Amino acid sequence: MNDMTVQYSGKVLAFTPEDPREAQIPSDELHEHLQDPSTARTSRLKSRCRWKHASGGEFVEKGVQAGIERMRLITEAHKASVGKPEVIRRALMLSNFLTNTTLVVQEDEFIVGYHAEDPNMFPLYPELSYMAVLDYLKTDYAPQPAAEAADIVAYWKPHSLQAKCERYFDPVDLRRGYQVSTMEGPAFASGYNSIVPPYETVLEDGLLARIKLAESHIQEARAEMGAFPWNADAGLKWLDKVDNWEAMVIACKAVVAWARRHARLCKIVAERFESDPKRQAELLEIADICQRIPAEPCIGLKDAVQAKWFTFLLAHALERYASGYAQKEDSLLWPYYQASLAEGSQQPMTHQQVVELIEMERLKISEHGAGKSRAYREIFPGSNDLFIATLGGTNGDGSDACNDMTDAILEATKRIRTAEPSLVFRYSKKSRAKTLRWVFECIRDGLGYPSIKHDEIGTQQMLEYAKYSKTGNGATPEEAHYWVNVLCMSPGLAGRRKTQKTRSEGGSSIFPAKLLEISLNNGYDWSYADMQMGPETGYATDFKTFDELWEAFRKQYQYTIALAIRCKDVSRSQEIKYLQMPFVSALDDGCMELGIDANELSEQPNGWHNPITTIVAGNSLVAIKKLVFDEKKYTMTQLVDALKVNWEGHEEMRQDFKNAPKWGNDDPEADDLIVRFYEEIIGGEMSKNTNYSGGPVLPVGQAVGLYMEVGSRTGPTPDGRLGGEAADDGGISPYMGTDKKGPTAVLRSVAKVQKNQKANLLNQRLSVPIMRSKHGFDIWHAYMDTWHDLNIDHVQFNVVSTEEMKAAQREPEKHHDLIVRVSGYSARFVDIPTYGQNTIIARQEQDFSAADLEFLNVDL
Amino acid sequence: MSTPQTSSATPSTTPSTTAAAVAAMHMHLDPGTARPCSACKWQVPDPTDPASGQCTVNRHPGGGIWKRWIRDLGNTTCGRHDVGKLSFRDHV
Numbered sequence: 001m002n003d004m005t006v007q008y009s010g011k012v013l014a015f016t017p018e019d020p021r022e023a024q025i026p027s028d029e030l031h032e033h034l035q036d037p038s039t040a041r042t043s044r045l046k047s048r049c050r051w052k053h054a055s056g057g058e059f060v061e062k063g064v065q066a067g068i069e070r071m072r073l074i075t076e077a078h079k080a081s082v083g084k085p086e087v088i089r090r091a092l093m094l095s096n097f098l099t100n101t102t103l104v105v106q107e108d109e110f111i112v113g114y115h116a117e118d119p120n121m122f123p124l125y126p127e128l129s130y131m132a133v134l135d136y137l138k139t140d141y142a143p144q145p146a147a148e149a150a151d152i153v154a155y156w157k158p159h160s161l162q163a164k165c166e167r168y169f170d171p172v173d174l175r176r177g178y179q180v181s182t183m184e185g186p187a188f189a190s191g192y193n194s195i196v197p198p199y200e201t202v203l204e205d206g207l208l209a210r211i212k213l214a215e216s217h218i219q220e221a222r223a224e225m226g227a228f229p230w231n232a233d234a235g236l237k238w239l240d241k242v243d244n245w246e247a248m249v250i251a252c253k254a255v256v257a258w259a260r261r262h263a264r265l266c267k268i269v270a271e272r273f274e275s276d277p278k279r280q281a282e283l284l285e286i287a288d289i290c291q292r293i294p295a296e297p298c299i300g301l302k303d304a305v306q307a308k309w310f311t312f313l314l315a316h317a318l319e320r321y322a323s324g325y326a327q328k329e330d331s332l333l334w335p336y337y338q339a340s341l342a343e344g345s346q347q348p349m350t351h352q353q354v355v356e357l358i359e360m361e362r363l364k365i366s367e368h369g370a371g372k373s374r375a376y377r378e379i380f381p382g383s384n385d386l387f388i389a390t391l392g393g394t395n396g397d398g399s400d401a402c403n404d405m406t407d408a409i410l411e412a413t414k415r416i417r418t419a420e421p422s423l424v425f426r427y428s429k430k431s432r433a434k435t436l437r438w439v440f441e442c443i444r445d446g447l448g449y450p451s452i453k454h455d456e457i458g459t460q461q462m463l464e465y466a467k468y469s470k471t472g473n474g475a476t477p478e479e480a481h482y483w484v485n486v487l488c489m490s491p492g493l494a495g496r497r498k499t500q501k502t503r504s505e506g507g508s509s510i511f512p513a514k515l516l517e518i519s520l521n522n523g524y525d526w527s528y529a530d531m532q533m534g535p536e537t538g539y540a541t542d543f544k545t546f547d548e549l550w551e552a553f554r555k556q557y558q559y560t561i562a563l564a565i566r567c568k569d570v571s572r573s574q575e576i577k578y579l580q581m582p583f584v585s586a587l588d589d590g591c592m593e594l595g596i597d598a599n600e601l602s603e604q605p606n607g608w609h610n611p612i613t614t615i616v617a618g619n620s621l622v623a624i625k626k627l628v629f630d631e632k633k634y635t636m637t638q639l640v641d642a643l644k645v646n647w648e649g650h651e652e653m654r655q656d657f658k659n660a661p662k663w664g665n666d667d668p669e670a671d672d673l674i675v676r677f678y679e680e681i682i683g684g685e686m687s688k689n690t691n692y693s694g695g696p697v698l699p700v701g702q703a704v705g706l707y708m709e710v711g712s713r714t715g716p717t718p719d720g721r722l723g724g725e726a727a728d729d730g731g732i733s734p735y736m737g738t739d740k741k742g743p744t745a746v747l748r749s750v751a752k753v754q755k756n757q758k759a760n761l762l763n764q765r766l767s768v769p770i771m772r773s774k775h776g777f778d779i780w781h782a783y784m785d786t787w788h789d790l791n792i793d794h795v796q797f798n799v800v801s802t803e804e805m806k807a808a809q810r811e812p813e814k815h816h817d818l819i820v821r822v823s824g825y826s827a828r829f830v831d832i833p834t835y836g837q838n839t840i841i842a843r844q845e846q847d848f849s850a851a852d853l854e855f856l857n858v859d860l
Numbered sequence: 861m862s863t864p865q866t867s868s869a870t871p872s873t874t875p876s877t878t879a880a881a882v883a884a885m886h887m888h889l890d891p892g893t894a895r896p897c898s899a900c901k902w903q904v905p906d907p908t909d910p911a912s913g914q915c916t917v918n919r920h921p922g923g924g925i926w927k928r929w930i931r932d933l934g935n936t937t938c939g940r941h942d943v944g945k946l947s948f949r950d951h952v
Contacts, residue, residue, distance in 0.1 A: 055949075055951075056948035056949075056950075056951030057904060057905065057948075057951065058951075131908055131909055134910045135910040138905070178906075178909050179908075179929065180907045180908060185907065185908045189908050190908065373907070373908070374905055374906075374907050374908075374910075375907035375908060378952070527926070528927060528929050530928075646926075708952050709907070709952055711952075712916075712925050712926065712952045713914075713927050713929075715926065722920055722922060722924050723918075723920070723924060723926040724918060724919075724920060724924035724926025724927065725922070725924040726924075833951050834923075834950065835923065835925055835951070835952050836952070838923050
């Protein structure tokens with residue numbers, strides 16, 4: 001029970017739990033009582049789920065290990081295909097793997113398929129980053145046998161994407177990028193990637209149709225090349241296309257055969273090893289599905305989910321590694337939901353069976369380990385990887401896109417209670433109330449998702465970027481409505497064509513807090529790397545005006561952002577030559593029509609880059625301007641000297657800087673400068689860069705767990721922060737604990753930043769008693785409508801008490817179901833290091849005062 | 861940040877006042893050292909390059925962990941070298 005009340009609109013509002021049974025649950029273990037799997041089977045599957053959470057660079061669970069099969073089989077094929085066109089070699093590598101890999105079918109599961117030879121393993125990618133794989137060889141979870149793994153890594157080093165790209169960079173620039181302190185390491189050095197696979201094509205067409213299409217294109221090409229008269233300019237263009245189409249055929253045939261291997265395995269198990277008649281029948285049903293899917297179009301929802309799962313494994317783990325789970329899941333599955341629930345369906349299901357199926361899908365993701373580099377094992381603490389699916393929004397004709405499939409996904413999410421996959425909900429004033437209620441219940445149960453994106457902002461962005469299309473075939477107004485989050489934050493098209501295929505198009509990060517630090521010191525990093533990290537822009541102790549510091553920062557930012565985007569485009573150029581994706585290309589209608597590989601074809605630009613730790617920099621600039629240049633209370637020399645000793649002996653000064661105006665309180669003394677910082681420098685300078693696709697690169701303010709890593713590599717800063725403390729936890733989020741004027745003051749601050757932005761992550765922590773009371777939905781709904789009207793891009797919520805988090809720190813073994821929103825993703829709290837846990841505890845828990853409720857115009 | 865759960869990882873300190881002793885406490889190159897960073901419990905690998913590392917010994921009572929980059933894992937040492945292995949909970 002709680003005694004919280006607010007006087008509002010002539011009434012005294014009490015916030016007792018909406019469900020009176022909750023009054024009996026101790027408040028420090030609420031999350032342990034919220035799961036409610038829909039069936040005994042999903043309850044069993046959750047109990048035995050083989051999580052693969054990484055944290056502090058290591059794996060939390062014992063027994064998680066890197067597999068060797070993928071490395072071995074792609075190497076075999078690569079050696080055997082010397083002399084063939086590179087795209088054909090890539091197809092043969094995939095084919096050899098799919099033909100010979102160990103299959104995994106687990107007891108009790110309905111959706112089959114795994115990406116490594118053992119459900120405790122994950123594959124590695126020596127063709128991407130040699131450094132990332134070398135790191136694995138030194139760990140307790142190295143692939144075995146060790147000697148073979150070492151030989152494979154040594155073989156791939158000269159052929160790797162990293163080696164191909166490194167030669168185009170000055171070693172000094174490379175070293176700076178590899179630090180992960182002013183910028184995220186180049187993706188060619190980590191292997192990190194993201195993609196929006198054209199799932200729709202697989203479900204709608206089936207792969208046999210794609211094979212036939214590619215074969216017909218090859219025939220047409222040969223006919224064209226054989227015609228009289230020969231014209232070299234036109235004729236020679238067919239060569240690469242023929243190679244690409246042939247590679248598509250090889251890849252798709254291999255995928256069909258691989259799926260049918262699963263069918264045979266399930267049939268064998270059913271007929272020879274399974275004694276339970278119910279499970280026998282189920283295995284035979286799975287066998288039938290895998291025999292037809294993804295070869296043929298899907299006839300119902302079970303087909304669709306299986307086809308989608310196979311496609312996910314291929315696009316995210318087998319053909320190439322990619323983080324993410326990008327799809328408009330409700331829209332994608334809606335035709336098959338309808339087909340399965342219709343009278344006389346060929347694959348009949350009830351709505352509750354759909355909920356169970358989605359719970360099982362969520363648990364498959366929860367077991368999906370990623371062979372990521374060490375950097376990425378550090379920066380998503382408490383999770384396997386980033387998996388984000390998108391729901392809601394509006395259709396091409398502007399109507400509400402929410403449907404019963406949306407609700408089934410949300411219900412399954414609330415019931416099974418896992419950290420992954422995360423969900424994004426595209427919020428529109430047209431979203432139906434029934435679905436909004438599900439969204440709210442997931443949020444108030446503390447899952448940390450759905451995170452909310454502004455539907456109209458995302459749609460408008462797709463149209464804006466379409467203007468830069470190099471092929472003149474960017475998103476149409478109808479297509480612009482069909483967007484998803486590519487990873488945590490940035491919208492990108494989904495569908496059969498024009499989707500983002502590589503992180504080189506948009507992604508990766510830059511760190512303003514560290515850039516501010518080196519801007520004070522002539523571009524030198526004294527606090528972490530002890531080396532020159534940027535151009536020599538002068539020592540702040542010599543600056544006579546604030547503008548000199550502002551310009552020094554601008555120069556550091558310009559250098560670093562140009563380097564970061566150059567890294568992406570150089571990588572793209574080498575991915576086009578050596579990392580083709582014939583399977584994914586076969587699914588994209590544009591790649592199929594034009595005979596161009598998915599890395600190369602760009603019809604819809606989507607360039608972005610993530611500034612992370614912007615608010616530490618912004619708050620620091622505000623404090624410096626006020627205390628050094630405006631009020632002259634301290635000299636810059638005094639400030640720099642205090643920073644160099646981590647404020648030791650200067651506590652009064654530190655408190656002055658700590659108490660300077662802070663972002664997130666609707667305070668013009670902070671907000672005016674910080675808005676200018678976002679719009680003029682963070683976005684304004686970034687947008688001057690043009691990427692491979694011909695469009696501007698725009699900022700997507702983010703954090704994931706990088707605010708912890710970069711914080712630990714950044715010394716003390718003029719916002720009053722101590723050296724090594726975490727930075728701000730989200731692209732536009734107030735620094736932990738400094739947003740003291742209530743949740744609507746935060747909205748008013750954030751709404752001021754509008755120009756030159758693609759997206760900005762806003763973390764907010766809401767009061768558990770308020771959200772779980774009978775007034776919770778109305779307050780949240782009014783908050784969301786206000787957020788929408790203020791044209792704010794994003795918001796995501798923690799609804800968790802400090803009491804419960806501290807209890808989990810004391811006894812982690814009793815709090816396995818406690819999930820928190822870190823930033824852009826959710827994690828199991830007890831699998832996050834103490835350092836990170838403390839940052840979430842430090843976040844301001846927002847109550848709603850009468851003034852807040854009035855601003856939101858809540859009708860209670 | 862609010863009052864944090866303190867880490868169980870607390871580095872030991874050896875008080876000394878001479879300049880040489882103070883210098884020895886800080887990270888420094890010492891070719892062939894018997895106490896290299898590569899064998900120290902406070903060292904974690906570099907996020908990108910496995911030939912380098914990060915020192916995590918600098919831990920503030922308030923909870924901050926101020927890392928330092930280690931260029932040469934095999935030939936760098938400091939006065940706070942210690943053996944053992946920390947849990948993931950004790951890292952960033």
